[in-house]
Amino acid sequence: LSPRAACRLETLGFAQVVDYVAGKQDWLAHGLPTEGEDADKPTAKDLASDDVATVRMGDSVEGVRERVDDSPYPFAVVISDTEIVLGRVGRSALEANAELRVEEVMEPGPSTVRPDVDLTSLVERLHKRDLHYGIVTTPEGKLMGVLRRSAAEQRLQETATN
Amino acid sequence: MMKSSPMSKRIGVDELQALIADGAQVVEVLPAEEYEEQHIPGALSIPLKELNADTVAVLDRGRPVAVYCWDSI
Numbered sequence: 133l134s135p136r137a138a139c140r141l142e143t144l145g146f147a148q149v150v151d152y153v154a155g156k157q158d159w160l161a162h163g164l165p166t167e168g169e170d171a172d173k174p175t176a177k178d179l180a181s182d183d184v185a186t187v188r189m190g191d192s193v194e195g196v197r198e199r200v201d202d203s204p205y206p207f208a209v210v211i212s213d214t215e216i217v218l219g220r221v222g223r224s225a226l227e228a229n230a231e232l233r234v235e236e237v238m239e240p241g242p243s244t245v246r247p248d249v250d251l252t253s254l255v256e257r258l259h260k261r262d263l264h265y266g267i268v269t270t271p272e273g274k275l276m277g278v279l280r281r282s283a284a285e286q287r288l289q290e291t292a293t294n
Numbered sequence: 295m296m297k298s299s300p301m302s303k304r305i306g307v308d309e310l311q312a313l314i315a316d317g318a319q320v321v322e323v324l325p326a327e328e329y330e331e332q333h334i335p336g337a338l339s340i341p342l343k344e345l346n347a348d349t350v351a352v353l354d355r356g357r358p359v360a361v362y363c364w365d366s367i
Contacts, residue, residue: 133342133363137323138302140345146355149302152310152362156322159334159362162307168332 161271163247174291176254177247179284180268180277186211187234189218194230196221209267209275210238216273217244244269247276251284251291258284310360318358334362 138151152158160166163177185199185208200208200223210219219238228237245254245266258266258281266284268276305313314320320337322329329339340349342363353359 133323134361135302137321137340137342137345137361137363140342141350141359141361142302144345144347144350146350146353146359148358150305150309150313150318150358150360151302152307152320152360153304153366154306155362155365156324156328156332156334157365158307159310160332164307164311165335166332167335167337169330170332 158271160248161246163268163270163276174251174287175247176245176249176251176266176268176279176284177276179251179279179287180247181279182277184209184267184278186215186275187221188212189233189235189238191234192230193226193228193232193234193237196234197223197226197230200226205265205278207265208234209242209278210234211275215275217242217267217269217275220267242267244273245279246271251288254279255281255284255288305360310362313358313360316358318360319353321353321359321361322363323361324363328364337362 134151134153138149141149184205185203187196187208187210189210196208207220207222209217210221212218219240220242221234221238225237243261245268247268264281266279268279320334321340322333322337323340323342325341326339
């Protein structure tokens with residue numbers, strides 16, 4: 133629709149028309165604010181927290197182990213210089229030789245969720261994959277945070293009882 | 295032969311946010327019900343089917359106008 137709308141506006145004499153082709157779906161997928169009846173419905177972004185340990189592929193396992201132990205999660209998220217999620221490294225993998233690098237022990241390409249996923253879909257999806265945590269990213273794969281499935285389940289219960 | 299109009303510039307989310315910060319007008323061209331459910335903050339609703347000289351009178355021709363629908367399909 134939007135290319136036709138942009139063209140129509142030009143025919144109506146508007147000289148400065150731009151087309152946000154990726155549209156509302158893309159805006160929501162970036163976790164950006166909205167207005168309207170559904171704007172306050174809880175989604176993954178509302179539960180995402182930025183307190184997960186983030187590490188780089190070249191980091192040593194030894195240093196990461198300590199950081200994971202100090203964090204509220206049993207894993208660290210491996211990111212690039214531009215904060216794109218590249219992998220996940222859990223406590224068990226960190227029991228490996230301390231001289232190894234993260235790249236050698238990480239789980240590459242972990243499942244991620246978009247910030248605009250509604251909580252019911254989110255919980256179903258995490259259950260299906262037997263995941264207790266969700267890594268929330270933008271469509272470009274940039275880390276936004278991590279959420280607990282239990283927190284999403286609790287929020288749903290609260291919503292149902294209110 | 296028909297004269298072809300130049301294609302409007304396509305922008306991404308970062309550029310849209312910058313334009314909004316600079317005072318651009320944002321128009322959602324989806325049906326009004328979809329706009330009511332959720333829309334970009336500050337966006338106006340002018341569904342494509344209703345886009346005409348009368349409905350665009352609310353827009354300032356001196357400022358950029360960014361249009362959007364649901365996705366690129």
